[in-house]
Amino acid sequence: MTTTTKKSLVVLGAGTAGTMVANKLRNRLPKSDWHITVVDKTDIHDYQPGYLFIPFGMNTPEQVRKTKHAFIHDGVELVLAEVDKVDPEARSVALTDGRSLAYDYLVIASGTSPRPDQTPGMLGDEWHRSVGEFYTYDGSVALRDSLRRFRGGRLVVHITELPFKCPVAPLEFTFLADDYLKERGIRHQTEIVFVTPLDGAFTKPVASKELGHLLEERGVTVETDFMVERIDQERKVLVSYDEREVPYDQLVTIPLNMGADFVARSGLGDDLNYVPVDKHTMQSTQYPEIFALGDASNIPTSKAGSVAHFSVEIFVENFMELVAGQPMTHSFDGHANCFVESGAGKALLLDFNYDTEPLTGTFPIPKVGPMTLLKESRANHLGKLAFRHIYWNLLLPGRPMGLPAHMSMSGKIPADAA
Known part of the structure; x- marks a missing residue:
């Protein structure tokens, strides 16, 4: 009697893209032939778009947080551990607890994270107080408390550098802040300033023009082409590389975003730890058995949930062709x-x-x-x-x-x- 060794698909990350791809492929790949493993360092799954609403009391923290186990289909192994390094030559993933996972195919879906440590002066005594952010669960809850204490002055919404998750979110925060301050009766006591490294409100020129008009209608000052060099928390100012200064009373910053550190340790990433891939197939430009989905890749479109959704749909069809020994015929258009x-x-x-x-x-x-x-x-x-x-x-x-x-x-x- 002979036994057939199952092929192994390992997915690194159980966020939006990782969860979707594991569930969709579990429904498509024969269980007798394939073992699917998803690795993530925590069992907490956050609905990240909900972070935007928490500072304004439009979402409760409980509404954006659930357990990952509840969304991983039966037949998919969920391993709660941190990834140390990928060895693409050996086709194995080393975990920090000493375990190792072999794979035939690997999907990197480890996302992107805010890195306030990369900007001098961003972290400090006033972090999550007068220097706030809403790109993490803890940050959005802390910012809710900071806004409740805010009594007027200069509210500055600041983008450090592109790319970052959900590129419209800083604009949304600005519009919602305008509403929130009006409701509290202190909008007339507040100057809102939108600070961006771009030359306009958004990356797409047509949308930038429309969104710029909306900022102007709401009396928001826009400071463009601002590349931050440091934050001086003591003086409460943003300082750019060309020595411009933007003072604030309450700063809401979007820190530099970077991919997972293990991507860098594995030699699979660019200078921001994003995995270079073919933008139509999401296949690694270095290793044909590795794919990167969602925010983990370097594809030239928004790091957003819709991109994860649409690209996963394309990837699943291509993957089924690939493992059947056929050419991948589907192409993601950056939707x-x-x-x-x-x-x-x-x-x-x-x-x-x-x-x-x-x-x-x-x-x-x-x-x-x-x-x-x-x-x-x-x-x-x-x-x-x-x-x-x-x-x-x-x-x-x-x-x-x-x-x-x-x-x-x-x-x-x-x-x-x-």
């Missing part, structure tokens, strides 16, 4: 869509890809919507609020959502006709 909270119970919706700028129109049904593209609407705001339920109940479990992975021009108005 991203994101809601942009603009305050007053409204939001915009952006839909774009590698080659196409955000356009006006309706989504997802042509001429019907109910959501509008690149324009504020109540329906868009309700769509964003509803997405938390969709995330926990459809997206993570890997259930069909009815949205095509590729960007569709259906319902969109071409730029030259808008």
